[in-house]
Amino acid sequence: MARHRASRRTLLSTVAAAGLTTVLALGPSVDAATAAPRDIVVGVGGANNPTSDRVRDKFRGDLVGALEDDGYTFEGLRYPAALPLGPSIRDGVPKLHAVIDSAAGGRVVVVGYSEGALVAEQVRRDLARDPHRPPTDRIEFALIGSPFVPNGGIYARFPDLRIPGLTNMGPTQPSPYATTFYSMEYDLVADFPAYGNPLTFANAVVGFLYFHGDHGPDAVDLDTHPTSVLVVDNAAGGTDTYVLIRARHLPLLQPIRDIAAATGSTVLTEPVLGAIEPTLRLLVDMGYTDRHYRTIGSDDDPAYQHADEPTRFSLATPHDRIRETMAALPEALRDGAENFVDAITPPARKVKKPAEGTDDDALTDDREAESDATSRRTPKPGKDEESEPISEDQDEVAGDEGSTDTDTDVSAGTSEADAPAAA
8 A cells, every 4th residue: 555755756756846956866886797877867758749759848847857957868759659659669669678777777767658658667667577677766757748647547447448559558557666746736637537527527528728738847846836636655655756747727628828819819708717717626626536625735624635546537526525625615616706806906016215315215216016916816836845736716827827818828728649540
């Protein structure tokens, strides 16, 4: 049985939760008799990225960049990266094994994105079953946009589903090798709804378009972006870290925001969107097991504590989940009303500074700071020692960090890299 804990971190969970400027290390290298050890970060790209070069861009290039700063050499795995998935996986798996072997005892970090996560997961399983496997302190995996997340991955939601062209491998399996799972909130592949809520499903479909393609994780700065993190010891003796990259706004409303921005009508639409979004988000989150209104990031946060538990899809929403949602409804309505008032209230008039050197300078600065602080309903994402979770009512992925309603944090549109069928 998995044991939850947060005291010891793996390399990649440290990158996710504590910032990417820290010097990273996996552990001592193992000498090889036939070749000098070398440290490698292997990228396994998503659909339509057969050279895997775009893996370097994930999280603004900081994930791979931090490893390269620590002496790792990046190698992009060359494989078909196409549909159907089966032939691509069969082609990529032996090639990834060969790259790992070529490290000759050095450290290896495998970064698999979308379809590439399938190749990485299969190799991870192969190594776990190998009685002569390499030492566990020299190989680590990072799976981005993975369908294997036990509570959220589409393969975990439908482990028995068989669709021609799509290889269903079920949820992730325990491995002695440390693994970090990065999921974009509301991404249909890695954060599929748990219950048959039509609103939740529609939001996840739009979330796939906005967040699953390369443009989604490429735009995220893990140093500052709000996340929810769970670290567990698995049954095989390894460490699994689940990182949920929070959405600042509902994908379902983002097309309206995009159109408003393009037509210059944001000033008209934003008060309405800000008023309905808290309640709409509450109803969307009712379709998940691990979302609780305004509790993400609190000391007694009950949310995201079951990411490691395989959870199948269910058409029926449990009565307890419905009751929780109804209990939080008054608070969501109040938040919407506050958003509406904030959006239609003109900003405080800026006080003209007196001549330099007068005592009124400080007063003017204080007034400006107060105006800025009160113009936003929620604070900036906070950090703690273990992770960077935030409150559920904070800004949510399609928007600026300092805004509750406007702008876009992740560029709109579908990915040029990943076809919708790619996992």
